[in-house]
Structure formats: C-alpha cells, structure tokens
Amino acid sequence: MAGRKGFQKRSKASEEIPSSSLADIAFLLLIFFMVTTVFPSDRARPIDWPEAAAAQKVDEKKKNILNVWIEEDGKIYINDQNYSMDEVSQVVAPLYAASDRALVISIAGDRDTPYILMDQLQKELVAAGVVRVVFAALLEQQMQRARR
Numbered sequence: 001m002a003g004r005k006g007f008q009k010r011s012k013a014s015e016e017i018p019s020s021s022l023a024d025i026a027f028l029l030l031i032f033f034m035v036t037t038v039f040p041s042d043r044a045r046p047i048d049w050p051e052a053a054a055a056q057k058v059d060e061k062k063k064n065i066l067n068v069w070i071e072e073d074g075k076i077y078i079n080d081q082n083y084s085m086d087e088v089s090q091v092v093a094p095l096y097a098a099s100d101r102a103l104v105i106s107i108a109g110d111r112d113t114p115y116i117l118m119d120q121l122q123k124e125l126v127a128a129g130v131v132r133v134v135f136a137a138l139l140e141q142q143m144q145r146a147r148r
Helices: 022-036 085-098 115-127 141-147
Strands: 065-070 076-078 081-083 104-109 133-136
Touching: 065 085, 065 115, 076 085, 081 085, 085 115, 104 115
Parallel strands: 065 104, 104 133
Antiparallel strands: 065 076, 076 081
C-alpha cells in the first residue's frame, strides 16, 4: 500500500487574492460611472433675444465662458443662480481671478431690459476686474440667409 498513486491530498486553498480579474472589475466600474454620471448644463432662460445686424462667434472653450443672464425685471442669473446687482462683482471676481483672466463673460439680456440695468451690470463687471465681455444676440434672418 505504500505505492498508492490514485488519489492525492489536495493542497490548501491559496491565501492570495486573485488579481487577474481586478483590472476587468476596475474597467467595468469606470464604464459604469461614466455612463451614469450626469453633467449639469445651463438652463435656458425665457428671454426675448435682441437682434444684431452683425455678430461674431466666440471661439472659446465652454469652460472659459461664464453666462450671465439679465431679465427684463432686473433679475440676474449666474450659473443658474439668482443674484442681486450688488453681488455680481463679488461672485465674478474670484471666478475671473481663478481662470487667470481667461474667462469670457457672456451677457444674455432680454430685448426689453432697460439700458440702466445693462449699464449697472457692466459697472459691476468692471469693478470685478473683467475685461473680456461679449453680448449674446440673435442675427437678423437676412444675415443668416446671406451666410448660407
């Protein structure tokens, strides 16, 4: 009986964690989080856009554009949050400084917004140290057809 070759005692279970499938699991988790992540976008404000005879497209990365909405009644929205006129420079100044002065402020105002409110908004932006400001507007239909 010394020569029994048929059944051998199994070795103990390995105490190591199998690492061959960890890369697969990490990859699947990465895909899961990429698919389920929702990136917030600016909500469109219900404004009556002013028309412009000519316009120029701003060639800037979306992260370098700060949309400031001003409505007819004087409500100001920055990043979809309502601010008073006095708070504009306090909110914009740190954002502008953090971007190394690369931030472009896009003012989207209602067509019927009083000029005094636009002037106050511009003065607040000057107080914040902003030098790059654009005004959002719609092109006249004739200008759009001419470009096609």
